[in-house]
Amino acid sequence: MSKILAFVESRDNKLKNSGFETASTAVKIAGELGIEAEVLLIGSNVSSIASELNAYGVKKVLFAEDPKLEKYSTTAYSKILAETAKQINADIIILSATSMGKDMSPVVSAKLEAGLVSDCIEIKAGDGNITATRPVYAGKAFIDVKVNSAIKIFTLRPNVFKPVKSDGVTSETEKLNIALNDSDFSVQVKEVVISDEKLDVTEANVVVSGGRGLKGPENFHLVEELAKVLGGAAGASRAIVDAGWRPHSDQVGQTGKTVAPSLYIAVGISGAIQHLAGMSSSKCIVAINKDKDAPIFQVADYGIVGDAIEILPVLTEELKKVLSN
Amino acid sequence: MKIAVCVSQVPDTTTKVKIGADGKTIDPAGVTYIINPYDEFAVEAVLQLKEKHTGETVVVSVGKESNKEAIKKAFAMGIEKGILVKSDAEMDSYTVARNLADVLKEINPDMIIFGKQSIDYDDSQVGSLVAEMLGMPSITVVVGINLEGNKITCEREIEGGKEVVEASLPVAITAQRGLNNPRYPNLKGIMQAKSKPIEEKQPTYTENKTEILTMKLPHPKPKGKIVGTDVSAVPELVRLLREEAKVI
Ligand SMILES: Cc1cc2nc3c(=O)[nH]c(=O)nc-3n(C[C@H](O)[C@H](O)[C@H](O)COP(=O)(O)OP(=O)(O)OC[C@H]3O[C@@H](n4cnc5c(N)ncnc54)[C@H](O)[C@@H]3O)c2cc1C
Numbered sequence: 001m002s003k004i005l006a007f008v009e010s011r012d013n014k015l016k017n018s019g020f021e022t023a024s025t026a027v028k029i030a031g032e033l034g035i036e037a038e039v040l041l042i043g044s045n046v047s048s049i050a051s052e053l054n055a056y057g058v059k060k061v062l063f064a065e066d067p068k069l070e071k072y073s074t075t076a077y078s079k080i081l082a083e084t085a086k087q088i089n090a091d092i093i094i095l096s097a098t099s100m101g102k103d104m105s106p107v108v109s110a111k112l113e114a115g116l117v118s119d120c121i122e123i124k125a126g127d128g129n130i131t132a133t134r135p136v137y138a139g140k141a142f143i144d145v146k147v148n149s150a151i152k153i154f155t156l157r158p159n160v161f162k163p164v165k166s167d168g169v170t171s172e173t174e175k176l177n178i179a180l181n182d183s184d185f186s187v188q189v190k191e192v193v194i195s196d197e198k199l200d201v202t203e204a205n206v207v208v209s210g211g212r213g214l215k216g217p218e219n220f221h222l223v224e225e226l227a228k229v230l231g232g233a234a235g236a237s238r239a240i241v242d243a244g245w246r247p248h249s250d251q252v253g254q255t256g257k258t259v260a261p262s263l264y265i266a267v268g269i270s271g272a273i274q275h276l277a278g279m280s281s282s283k284c285i286v287a288i289n290k291d292k293d294a295p296i297f298q299v300a301d302y303g304i305v306g307d308a309i310e311i312l313p314v315l316t317e318e319l320k321k322v323l324s325n
Numbered sequence: 326m327k328i329a330v331c332v333s334q335v336p337d338t339t340t341k342v343k344i345g346a347d348g349k350t351i352d353p354a355g356v357t358y359i360i361n362p363y364d365e366f367a368v369e370a371v372l373q374l375k376e377k378h379t380g381e382t383v384v385v386s387v388g389k390e391s392n393k394e395a396i397k398k399a400f401a402m403g404i405e406k407g408i409l410v411k412s413d414a415e416m417d418s419y420t421v422a423r424n425l426a427d428v429l430k431e432i433n434p435d436m437i438i439f440g441k442q443s444i445d446y447d448d449s450q451v452g453s454l455v456a457e458m459l460g461m462p463s464i465t466v467v468v469g470i471n472l473e474g475n476k477i478t479c480e481r482e483i484e485g486g487k488e489v490v491e492a493s494l495p496v497a498i499t500a501q502r503g504l505n506n507p508r509y510p511n512l513k514g515i516m517q518a519k520s521k522p523i524e525e526k527q528p529t530y531t532e533n534k535t536e537i538l539t540m541k542l543p544h545p546k547p548k549g550k551i552v553g554t555d556v557s558a559v560p561e562l563v564r565l566l567r568e569e570a571k572v573i
């Protein structure tokens with residue numbers, strides 16, 4: 001193995017948290033393999049933010065900069081990543097398994113005929129070997145995988161690999177020269193519609209999810225208020241998404257989003273196997289449910305067996321008090 | 326217009342996973358297999374496009390004889406033709422995609438629709454891989470499709486919002502829940518699906534790029550603490566979250 005290339009995601013010239021995770025993991029693995037790691041930024045003005053990576057021990061930042069790259073384009077971004085890997089002879093490519101990383105990585109895999117391991121939660125490197133662990137069957141099992149092609153691509157599940165600050169190095173930066181023509185923008189994002197600046201459940205450090213035990217959409221504000229006090233996001237079980245209380249984008253579970261926050265609070269959620277699939281790797285799980293036999297208690301670290309509609313306002317108030325101290 | 330849909334066959338979501346004798350795959354005993362749930366959105370999208378713009382429809386699957394059940398489900402919903410690339414080999418996403426690409430090249434579709442993810446290995450790879458292998462662009466995790474002439478505009482889900490994406494045909498799309506409500510096959514559809522022929526093909530590529538070393542079950546979690554049975558438990562819960570779990 002000779003070199004790692006990490007794609008660090010930015011949107012609107014802001015580095016994403018997941019980007020620090022990818023950069024920091026690349027530096028760590030490179031250390032373990034005794035090779036170099038370089039980082040790639042793509043956007044319209046990304047050179048201005050490259051120095052933010054100094055704190056993570058990144059020695060070299062490559063950037064592709066063009067006004068046309070301001071918004072994401074599957075075709076252009078994946079061409080740049082694949083071309084860069086070829087130019088610098090990288091044989092390990094790392095991305096985050098965000099919507100952008102999941103969209104780009106298979107395209108790069110096909111371009112480079114490289115095996116791709118998606119959504120890794122652990123990467124072991126050493127002695128010239130690299131293997132990844134990832135969940136399958138929605139987290140009901142885990143596999144250890146190795147890649148047999150010359151170039152190997154891994155995407156990292158967001159929020160799992162914590163970025164590690166290392167003694168500040170000053171990263172060297174280099175502008176890439178990759179010719180792009182119109183056909184490289186055959187898929188182009190025209191507009192990004194962010195739903196009222198809401199924090200996404202996959203990006204939040206705390207997720208409070210509500211289920212049918214809330215009785216009706218009129219009580220969902222209790223979940224939102226608790227999430228707000230904790231600086232987190234509000235999620236939902238499929239039952240209440242299907243009932244139209246919440247949008248599908250908030251659904252947690254096997255056919256919704258997979259989350260791994262530090263704290264997951266399940267309120268009035270029974271804990272069906274499909275729901276557990278989306279949240280059981282959360283660090284700490286709290287369940288509030290009036291049925292002591294609800295399966296959610298089997299994965300919960302802490303539980304209160306009781307009426308959520310009474311408990312939530314008290315919990316929110318108590319947290320407000322404690323957190324303001 | 327020619328529209329293709331790719332479907333896989335996966336264990337039902339209620340499956341309790343047991344590790345098989347090889348230590349690398351699940352034990353299939355007692356497992357019920359269904360069409361991959363996201364592929365139902367893909368099939369429905371194909372049918373709606375066909376109804377609006379007219380055209381031919383075909384479903385392709387790579388896998389075992391039993392994948393014919395997924396093809397028949399697509400037939401029952403209304404897809405016209407079916408192809409199975411028949412193989413009992415364990416294939417990774419790259420290899421599945423190569424086989425699909427080889428079949429689809431001959432069909433030369435204007436659009437190919439996939440599910441956003443197979444709920445067995447949860448790879449989210451095959452749609453974009455096939456697209457790139459065929460030299461067509463891909464749009465993934467799509468919750469809205471609008472086709473006008475040759476121009477397609479899709480909405481795709483991203484963290485905290487949506488992207489509006491434009492491309493021209495031919496294009497590959499992967500379907501996310503929310504794109505549509507898959508129709509239930511009617512009795513006539515189900516009866517017709519039984520007798521519709523499925524064309525069988527041999528795999529053209531079998532060499533995997535990735536290799537599973539072991540499959541393991543998650544560590545069982547130690548039993549949690551029931552802090553109390555009413556609001557009086559709240560201060561203790563908050564204390565535990567701060568001092569024991571240290572998460573707030
Ligand atoms: C193919 C497929 C995919 C699926 N994917 C998903 C998925 O991605 N995500 C998902 O969540 N589900 C999914 N499901 C659905 C899943 O099987 C369950 O039906 C769903 O999770 C149940 O939601 P719930 O817990 O809100 O409702 P219920 O199961 O109805 O649970 C409500 C809970 O609230 C409790 N309760 C009632 N009143 C109160 C009160 N006053 N205070 C406190 N607690 C109270 C009850 O004791 C009960 O445990 C899927 C199902 C299928 C078939």
Ligand SMILES: Nc1ncnc2c1ncn2[C@@H]1O[C@H](COP(=O)(O)O)[C@@H](O)[C@H]1O
Pocket residue numbers: 331332333334361363364367385386387388418421425438439440441442443444446447448449450451452
């Ligand atoms: N064996 C297969 N045969 C046909 N289509 C498949 C197969 N595996 C995956 N697909 C398609 O690719 C999508 C994504 O699968 P995956 O990349 O495996 O998560 C699925 O929803 C299907 O549409």
